[in-house]
Amino acid sequence: MDVCLSNALENLQLTSPKIQKDIVSAIAFETLDVIMRDIGVRLFSILVDESRDVSVKEQMSVVLRYVNQKGQDYIDHLFSRFNLSISSLRGQGYDGASNMRDEYNGLKSLILKENPSAFYIHCFAHQLQLALVAVASKHAEIETFFTLVNKVVNVVGGSAKQCDLLREKKRLEVVESLNLVDVVEMIATDDTSCGNLHLMKKVLGISDELSKSLQRRDQDIVNAMKLVKISKERLQATRDNEWESFLRTVSCFCERYNIDVPNMDDMFIPLGRSQRNTQEISNLHHFRVDFFYAIIDMQIQELNDRFFEVNSDLLLCVACLCPDNSFSAFNKDKLIQLCEYYPKDFKPIEILAFEEQIQTYIIDMRSHKDFEGLQGLNDLAETLVVTKKHEVYPLVYRLVTLALILPVATATVERVFSAMKIVKNRLRNRMGDQWLSDSLVAYIESDVLDNIDNDVIIQRFQSMKTRRLQL
Numbered sequence: 001m002d003v004c005l006s007n008a009l010e011n012l013q014l015t016s017p018k019i020q021k022d023i024v025s026a027i028a029f030e031t032l033d034v035i036m037r038d039i040g041v042r043l044f045s046i047l048v049d050e051s052r053d054v055s056v057k058e059q060m061s062v063v064l065r066y067v068n069q070k071g072q073d074y075i076d077h078l079f080s081r082f083n084l085s086i087s088s089l090r091g092q093g094y095d096g097a098s099n100m101r102d103e104y105n106g107l108k109s110l111i112l113k114e115n116p117s118a119f120y121i122h123c124f125a126h127q128l129q130l131a132l133v134a135v136a137s138k139h140a141e142i143e144t145f146f147t148l149v150n151k152v153v154n155v156v157g158g159s160a161k162q163c164d165l166l167r168e169k170k171r172l173e174v175v176e177s178l179n180l181v182d183v184v185e186m187i188a189t190d191d192t193s194c195g196n197l198h199l200m201k202k203v204l205g206i207s208d209e210l211s212k213s214l215q216r217r218d219q220d221i222v223n224a225m226k227l228v229k230i231s232k233e234r235l236q237a238t239r240d241n242e243w244e245s246f247l248r249t250v251s252c253f254c255e256r257y258n259i260d261v262p263n264m265d266d267m268f269i270p271l272g273r274s275q276r277n278t279q280e281i282s283n284l285h286h287f288r289v290d291f292f293y294a295i296i297d298m299q300i301q302e303l304n305d306r307f308f309e310v311n312s313d314l315l316l317c318v319a320c321l322c323p324d325n326s327f328s329a330f331n332k333d334k335l336i337q338l339c340e341y342y343p344k345d346f347k348p349i350e351i352l353a354f355e356e357q358i359q360t361y362i363i364d365m366r367s368h369k370d371f372e373g374l375q376g377l378n379d380l381a382e383t384l385v386v387t388k389k390h391e392v393y394p395l396v397y398r399l400v401t402l403a404l405i406l407p408v409a410t411a412t413v414e415r416v417f418s419a420m421k422i423v424k425n426r427l428r429n430r431m432g433d434q435w436l437s438d439s440l441v442a443y444i445e446s447d448v449l450d451n452i453d454n455d456v457i458i459q460r461f462q463s464m465k466t467r468r469l470q471l
Contacts, residue, residue, distance in 0.1 A: 026460040028438035045091025045405045049413040055429045061416040089118040093407025125214045131302035145196035221406045223376040239296040318403045323374035354395045
């Protein structure tokens with residue numbers, strides 16, 4: 001950099017703030033141009049969310065989800081700016097805020113009025129969060145447990161000595177990631193806290209695997225539905241088969257830390273409550289039925305209530321495209337019904353052709369070695385392209401593409417807000433909206449930017465306005 005500046009004209013070094021903004025704007029323009037040309041006339045879905053930046057200003061993030069070769073006014077402006085068509089929209093995903101999913105004036109409803117094929121999917125990751133929060137607030141003992149955890153976080157986080165103590169015991173990473181199991185172990189003093197600790201460790205462990213999977217950028221809706229089902233099955237298996245091992249684990253933990261273990265045959269005495277008009281039950285009944293079974297049943301019920309879309313006709317039809325286990329979920333009638341959900345993409349005569357094509361397709365897939373062991377729609381779409389089968393079965397491939405662009409979670413949008421906190425921080429809290437937007441495009445789409453030739457960006461920079469010197 002020093003060499004470049006020493007060789008540059010003293011009155012034309014191109015280092016002023018305005019020039020820097022123009023350069024970043026040129027980079028963002030060319031990056032977005034590459035993405036828009038890649039989308040072309042392809043179908044896509046949108047994911048939208050809002051968050052406040054460091055200057056307490058509301059910022060909106062819009063992510064387009066599409067299959068490549070391998071607020072309402074703002075949305076209208078965005079589509080117009082990049083020459084996108086509402087008619088090509090085939091999915092929309094938000095976090096459930098009322099201004100997004102309201103049945104009358106929400107963004108979802110406004111878009112559906114213009115395009116009924118833009119199906120709405122509530123963010124799966126957000127639904128999982130709501131399910132966990134609901135259990136934590138509905139069960140009194142679990143609510144008390146998390147209140148205790150919150151106090152531990154405040155005490156440890158506000159004390160340098162406590163942080164040093166945890167660092168010495170190699171537990172600082174636990175605090176930073178808010179996985180407080182080991183921290184709570186240090187302060188658990190009674191059998192109830194021990195039970196809460198280990199049961200929530202089990203429940204949150206199962207949920208954590210689902211949460212990480214839902215936040216993958218390449219996650220498809222069919223695999224997400226399968227992961228939700230697996231999580232519920234694991235919780236049910238824990239309820240049915242793991243009480244004895246759970247009790248042994250808690251008992252061993254209590255013995256290790258010299259905590260009294262109650263006799264399971266004795267009568268249960270609730271702490272801090274009047275014993276009048278209370279039902280006489282044993283400790284075993286309380287911990288097994290009122291605690292272990294109740295919490296797991298509550299979590300399963302919340303998952304069933306929150307993920308109601310998994311049982312919707314649309315997603316049940318989409319699931320029939322899944323290639324797992326030699327296309328065991330295949331159902332011709334449901335796939336024909338799925339075509340009928342997209343009248344703009346499948347004309348009546350094409351649906352008739354699809355009925356014949358899908359039968360040949362399934363026989364071919366089950367007998368072709370390249371399609372053995374596929375996992376999810378992503379693998380199916382890639383293999384169809386590699387083997388040129390997408391040209392043999394164009395209607396089936398079109399249906400697979402429509403299923404792939406259905407949004408799963410808004411984790412990609414949340415990553416934009418994480419990047420925003422890096423780009424616009426307290427030292428740069430006066431960044432304008434356009435400069436922030438251009439900087440985020442260059443930062444987030446760095447893989448696209450790396451493939452753009454520098455000469456293209458220089459030409460864009462020169463064409464923005466008349467310069468005294470041609471680069």
